[in-house]
Amino acid sequence: MPTKSPxxxxxxxxxxxxxxxxxxxxxxxxxxxxxxxxxxxxxAGLLLLMKEKPLSQITMREICRRVDVGRSTxxxxxxxxxxxxxxxxxxxxxxxxxxxxxxxxxxxxPEKTAWFTRLYTLAQGNxxxxxxxxxxxxxxxxxxxxxxxxxERICGILSPGAQDAAWRSTFLTxxxxxxxxxxxxxxxxxxxxxxxxxxVRFLHMA
Numbered sequence: 616m617p618t619k620s621p622x623x624x625x626x627x628x629x630x631x632x633x634x635x636x637x638x639x640x641x642x643x644x645x646x647x648x649x650x651x652x653x654x655x656x657x658x659a660g661l662l663l664l665m666k667e668k669p670l671s672q673i674t675m676r677e678i679c680r681r682v683d684v685g686r687s688t689x690x691x692x693x694x695x696x697x698x699x700x701x702x703x704x705x706x707x708x709x710x711x712x713x714x715x716x717x718x719x720x721x722x723x724x725p726e727k728t729a730w731f732t733r734l735y736t737l738a739q740g741n742x743x744x745x746x747x748x749x750x751x752x753x754x755x756x757x758x759x760x761x762x763x764x765x766x767e768r769i770c771g772i773l774s775p776g777a778q779d780a781a782w783r784s785t786f787l788t789x790x791x792x793x794x795x796x797x798x799x800x801x802x803x804x805x806x807x808x809x810x811x812x813x814x815v816r817f818l819h820m821a
């Protein structure tokens with residue numbers, strides 16, 4: 616009988632991490648609870664290992680040992696280690712892209728605060744994934760893809776024809792990513808609503 620990994624037992628409950636947000640929504644509609652939990656465990660196991668070493672050095676066998684599942688189990692759900700990460704990244708990218716498209720351009724302070732609350736709630740629900748991706752052990756290619764998405768959307772929100780629009784979007788994206796990185800690290804106790812209010816206040820000060 617395999618022993619339950621102490622590292623995995625230290626993880627918050629999946630409900631706390633909202634790790635089921637990391638599974639594609641189309642899959643979730645048809646997946647029973649047991650399968651969802653297995654996928655969540657595999658995803659969490661990979662992310663925990665990525666906090667320790669590069670993705671290229673992680674094997675499926677290590678993930679199985681970390682989360683106490685059979686060695687053949689992951690291949691029911693994923694092709695390989697890279698596929699686990701790519702599926703998580705794909706869902707995060709689509710959710711962020713959809714959210715960015717709803718930004719209330721010209722909206723009031725309460726409207727913008729509500730939008731940023733949704734943004735930070737999304738970040739909170741993907742906290743473990745973002746904590747890894749925004750660290751030096753993350754996926755630099757995907758991080759650049761996220762930054763480009765944010766910069767392009769922010770540039771479109773600003774005056775696209777303005778000479779400094781690209782620079783302003785780069786500045787704002789960098790500032791927002793830094794706030795999210797610090798927040799998901801667990802170093803700050805603020806709620807999504809608190810972070811939204813801070814962000815809107817800083818934007819009006821800029």
